Every structure is written in structure tokens, then in C-alpha cells.
Amino acid sequence: MxxxxxxxxxxxxxxxxxxxxxxxxVWLFLVALFWLLGPAGTDGGPSGVARLVSIMGTVLPxxxxxxxxxxxxxxxILRAEAEDLRARLTHLRGEAAPVDDLPPPAPRAAAAPRAAAAPAEPQSAAAPRPAAPLPKPRQTADQRQAALRFEAQGVPVDATTLIRALNFPDGPDDVDAIDALRHALKDPAHSKVLRAAQDVVTLMAGQDVYMDDLPPEMARPDVWRRYAAGERGSAVAALGGIHHQPALEIAATMLREDEIFRDTAHHFLRHFDGLTARLVPELDDLQIAVLADSRSSRAFMLLGRVSGVFG
The missing domain is CATH 1.10.287 (Helix Hairpins)
Incomplete structure (x- = not known):
């Protein structure tokens, strides 16, 4: 509590x-008045049923x-907890300042610094693709990493920009990610899933569950393609690659007991599901790997595993 x-x-x-x-x-006083002022009983006394009715009529009220x-x-208590959650959510959202005014992200002592993962640039199908390293770990960022808000203006974005936006900025110095998020949020086709992901990541951070602390067990790109094509169940079970037990337990508790978080999580899962169907078929293997390691995808893996989305 x-x-x-x-x-x-x-x-x-x-x-x-x-x-x-x-x-x-008051009730006992009324009962006493009834017994004192009521009609006198017969010489034989009340029957057993009458006594039982009298006792029940006294005790049940x-x-x-x-x-x-x-x-x-x-x-x-429930009302107080709901108000507490609303106040914390309002406070977290209220911390979002203009991009130029955001202070550096607060480091957390338990987390080691990590370098940001950058999506691969799309290459021509005719050009040979050089071998590229897997995405590197990212620096830990605080709740403000997902609190930036921009207005949708109907500007389409390319896959690389969208993947970078789904990872969210590490802080005010992460100019590339901030620009990518700003442009991606202007595309109505993607703004809903980005905003839903922002809400989920922020609410989870309020419970000290940070996506940076949940490195997933990576599923093969073909598993993501099968999921995007509509396959479900054991064929795509590998997408539930988050195995951090404390985070799974916290997410399960929030889904079970927190109505606001439950609605937000289901809204996010629904829109991320639609995003994968649109985006994954356009990506190569390396881009899928980078997408899978983004903060939004980690939230999807965590909540999808807890919700039974992957079978």
C-alpha cells in the first residue's frame, strides 16, 4: 500500500x-425499546423459532x-491509491520540459554506463551489405527519456528514423534521437504507438522498472517476420525474451491491480502489434535486431510475456 x-x-x-x-x-437502543415497550409474551414463553428470529433480527443489522x-x-484506500497514481503520472509528465531546457539525465548508481544503439542505415538491394556489429547497449536514462511530446502533422518518416524514435532519447544531448522522435511523432500512422510506448515506459519507470535494465534474449529475425505476418502461439514464443523475474512480477502486479496501467498497457500492445505488421516486412535482419533492442520493443516483450501474447 x-x-x-x-x-x-x-x-x-x-x-x-x-x-x-x-x-x-442506535440499533441496540431501538432493540431495547422494542423489548421494553412491546406486548407481553404468553405464559409459555416464545418458541425456539421465535427466539432464533429475535436473535437474528438483532445480530444481522x-x-x-x-x-x-x-x-x-x-x-x-482504493481511492487514495488511484489519486496517488494520477498525481505521480501528472508529476512525471509535468517534468517534461522543452528540449533545449531539459537537464542532463540523472545517473543511477546501480547501472553501469552503456553506449546508445543506433539503427542501421538502409542500403540499396543491389549493393553488398558489409558485416555490421550487433547493437550496443545504451546508456541508462531516467523517466524523462520518454516524456517528450510533439504534435502530429502528417509527415511520413523512413524506417531508420522510426526505429531510432522507438528507442527514445537518452537525454537532452541525444540530438539525433530527439530529432527522430520529433519527426516520427508528426506521422499519424506512428504517433499513437509512440505515445502509448511513452506512457508505458514512464509508468514502469515510476515503479523502478527501467527498460535499460532488461536486455532481452534476442529472437531470430524470421520469428519477428512470422509474428508480423500474423502467426501466434509457440511459433513466436521466442519474442517473449525478457526473463528478468522481478520486472515480470512487478508488471504482472500492475496489470492485475492498476486499472490505469492495465488500460495503457493493452492500448500499447494493440498499437505495437499493428506497427510490427506494417514495419517489419520492410526491414532487413540488422534493422530488425536494432528494433528488437529498442526500449519500446523491450516494453512490448515484457508486457506481451506477462499478458500471454506469445502463447
Whole structure:
């Protein structure tokens, strides 16, 4: 339970308890009046059924009163937690400043510096493709890495720019990624999935789950192509390449208990699914590898594995 929820629980406990005791006292007073002022019984005394009805008529309202008090407490806690989540989400989004004013990303002591992975430049089909190294690890960035917002203006972008945008900027000095994100968000065909990915990455970072800390077990490019073509189940199970157990448990808990995150995650999974169907068939093997290592794809692997998307 969050700190705010605990405070709300303590603040409401005395008030709800007072209400419960008050209603209990009123009911017992009314019962006493009934017994004192009611008609006299027969000489033989009440039957067993009459006594049972009398006892139940006295006890059941008391049980209902305290059940209502308990439910009111739980409702107050749930409301406080929902307000806490909304406040944190608003705070995280409010930290997004203009690109030129963003401070350097705050380093985290537990994470080692890593170099950013850059998407491969598309090459002509006729030209030989030289061997290229696999994508390098990236530097760890804080919650602001996915908080940049731009308006969609209907400008199409190429695959390289889109892949770079899906990885999000490492910080205010990552000019290439910032420019790629700005241009990609102007394309209506991609802006929804990018914004959904931003929301998911930001919410997960609020729970100290960072995509930089979740290097996936890479699936072969043909698995991504089968998924983009519509195959599901065991044929594409390798796409669930995130095996970090604490992150999986946190994501599962958020999906189960947090309605806002659950709606956001399902919205993201739906749009990322459509993106793969459009984008993956256009990519070569190296570009697919870079796409799979992006922060957006890591979020897709994590949430898809927890949600059972990959069978």
C-alpha cells in the first residue's frame, strides 16, 4: 500500500469507527425499546423459532453495519491509491520540459554506463551489405527519456528514423534521437504507438522498472517476420525474451491491480502489434535486431510475456 493510501486509511479509521459505533448504539437502543415497550409474551414463553428470529433480527443489522464500515475503509484506500497514481503520472509528465531546457539525465548508481544503439542505415538491394556489429547497449536514462511530446502533422518518416524514435532519447544531448522522435511523432500512422510506448515506459519507470535494465534474449529475425505476418502461439514464443523475474512480477502486479496501467498497457500492445505488421516486412535482419533492442520493443516483450501474447 502506498504512503498516501496508508495516511488515508488512518485518517478515515477513527471517523468510520465512530460512525459504526454510533449506528450500533442506535440499533441496540431501538432493540431495547422494542423489548421494553412491546406486548407481553404468553405464559409459555416464545418458541425456539421465535427466539432464533429475535436473535437474528438483532445480530444481522449489526453485522451489516460493520460490513459497511469495512467496505468504506477499503474504498477509501482504493481511492487514495488511484489519486496517488494520477498525481505521480501528472508529476512525471509535468517534468517534461522543452528540449533545449531539459537537464542532463540523472545517473543511477546501480547501472553501469552503456553506449546508445543506433539503427542501421538502409542500403540499396543491389549493393553488398558489409558485416555490421550487433547493437550496443545504451546508456541508462531516467523517466524523462520518454516524456517528450510533439504534435502530429502528417509527415511520413523512413524506417531508420522510426526505429531510432522507438528507442527514445537518452537525454537532452541525444540530438539525433530527439530529432527522430520529433519527426516520427508528426506521422499519424506512428504517433499513437509512440505515445502509448511513452506512457508505458514512464509508468514502469515510476515503479523502478527501467527498460535499460532488461536486455532481452534476442529472437531470430524470421520469428519477428512470422509474428508480423500474423502467426501466434509457440511459433513466436521466442519474442517473449525478457526473463528478468522481478520486472515480470512487478508488471504482472500492475496489470492485475492498476486499472490505469492495465488500460495503457493493452492500448500499447494493440498499437505495437499493428506497427510490427506494417514495419517489419520492410526491414532487413540488422534493422530488425536494432528494433528488437529498442526500449519500446523491450516494453512490448515484457508486457506481451506477462499478458500471454506469445502463447
Amino acid at each position: 502506498s504512503l498516501i493510501a496508508r495516511i488515508a486509511s488512518l485518517a478515515n479509521r477513527d471517523r468510520l469507527t465512530t460512525v459504526g459505533f454510533t449506528l450500533t448504539g 449489526l453485522a451489516l453495519i460493520w460490513l459497511g464500515v469495512s467496505l468504506a475503509r477499503q474504498l477509501a
